[in-house]
Amino acid sequence: MAKLNFSLRTTKTDGKSNLYILVNRPKFGVRWMLNTGIKVSVSNWNDSFKSAKALSKYLATEEGKSVHEKTDLCAQVVEAYFSDMKQGEQADKGELESLINDIVNTDLKEKREELEELRQDERKIKAEQELHRLGEVLSYYNTFFDGIKNGSVRHGDNKRYSESTISAWRTFGEHLKGYLMAEHKEHLHFDDITTRTATSFVTYCEREELMKGTIGQLVNHFRKLCNIAAEEGINSNAVSLRIWKSHDQKESDKRAEIALTDGEVDALYNLSLTGYNEKCRDLWMLGYFSAQRVSDYSKFGKDNFGVNPDGTPVIRVRQKKTNIELDVPILDERVFEICEKYKYHFPSLGRDAINRGIKEACKILSESVPTLKEWEVTLLSKKERDKERWFIETRKRVAEGEKLHGEESKRYRKCLEYANEHDSGEFLYKRDYKGEVIRQRWELVSCHTTRRSMITNLHRTGLLSDREIMSISGHKTLNSYEKYMKVKKEERAASIYEKMKKAKEIQLKKEA
16 A cells, blocks of 8 residues: 555644645556545644654544544545556546545444455455456466476475476467467366367367377376366366367377487497587487486486496486486496596587487498488478478479578578488478388487487397386386387287297297
8 A cells, every 4th residue: 555644734833724645646647635624633743743652642642543543544545546547547636535535524433344345345356356367278377387487386295397397388388379369269268168179279289280299298288287277276167177088199190210229329339420429429329328318318427427335337317307316227338438538527418419410420320331321201390391381482482583582592502402412302301102201210310319229229138127127217107118119010020929939949848
C-alpha cells in the first residue's frame, strides 16, 4: 500500500480543523489534496509530531484513537479506488473525496466489517482467477517449466530435473506453443481437452514433418503435463489423462543408427591423424571404451579414473542424464594410452565439434576400410528436408538465370559440391532405386555411436550377460538397453543355430 500523508491546512493554533490527505498517483496523472472531513484539535495534532513519545501519548487519547482508525480507513478506500483502475483510465477527484467523507461519517465498526468483507471477496476472486489461469495449458506449462529450471519443482525423492530432461521439456514447450497458435487455442484449458485435441496435436506434428519418434516423445510429454497438473489439483478433466495413445516407432521410421565393428574401431584407433580430428577421435575412443554418453565422456578428468579395493581399474561416472553412479571396469589397455597421451587433461570439445571431427576421421578411414563406404538406408531430419527443398528450388532459380549473392551464394555452392560429390542427381541427398535416402556408413558415425558400438560388440562376444553389460552402460531397463544393440536378424539366427548345434553335439556325446 502506498504511503499517504495527512496534514492540516490552517494557520490557527487552537480550536479544531479538518485533516487533508495527499493522494499522489503518477501512474494515473493524479496529485490531489483531499478534505477528509476528519475534525482534529489543532494543538493536539501539532504537539503529537514533536517526538515519538508525544505521538504515542496522543494515540492513547480518545481523539487519537478515533483519528488513527479513520485515517487508516481513508487509506484503505484510496487503495481500493485505484487497485482496479487501469492505466489511462480517468480518475474522479470529487468521487474519491465523497467516498472518503462517507467513511468518516459512518459507524467505524460497521465500515471496517464492510471493508473486510470486500477484501475477502477480492481475495476470493483473485484466487479463482489464478486457479483459472493455471488451468490454461500454456500458463501451467510456463509455471511448471520455470519451476524445473530454478529447482522449485522437483520429482521423485526431491530430485532436481536433469539438464537433458529440462531440454526435452523446453522442446515440448516450443511445439506446444506452435500448436496452440496454429489452432488459435492460446487459452486452451485442461477442461477443454478431448480426444480431438490429442488427434489435432499429432496432426500438427505431422504437418511440421517431425519424425515419428519425436512425435511419440512430444505426445508423451503432453500426457505427463496433464498428469502432473492433475496431481496438483489443477486438472480435474479425467478425459485428458486417457486420450494419449502410444506411438511405437518401427525401425523403418528411424534414421539409420550404426555400430562400428571391433575391426573398424581398431582401425580408427590406429589411424594417423593430427590436430582437431585427432582430438575428436581420441575423445570418441574414450566414449567407446567407457560405453557412456557424450555428456559424460566429454567431461572426463583425472578424478574419473581409479582402482577399486580389489585391484580392478575403473572409470567412475555419475551419469549426467540419470544421476546413476557407475564403476565401469577398464576392459581395454588402450584407455591408459589415451590418458597418458593427454596427462588426463583431455580436449574440451562439445557434441557438435566431436560430430564434425569424427565424421571427417571416418571419411579418411573409409579409403582403407571399405565397409565404411557401404550404403545405409536412412531418413532425413526436418532440418535436412528443409535444406534439400531450398537447394532444389534455388538450383531451379539459378538454371533460369538468377544470380545469387552473399551468404545465399556461399550456401548454394556448398550444397552443390555435396550433391556432386555424392552423385545425388536432382536431389541434395542420394537416393537408391526405390527412392529412399541412402548414406555411406562413415556419414552416420556420431558422438553417440560410441555407446551403441561398445554395447553391440560386448554382446557379440557372448562373454557377458545382458545384465552385466547394463551394469557398464547404466541402462535401467532391458527394453531401453536392447535399442542400443545393432545386431542383424541374420546374426541372431546364426547365433541361435550354433548354440542349438553345440547343445545337440553335447547331448549325442552323453548318449554315446
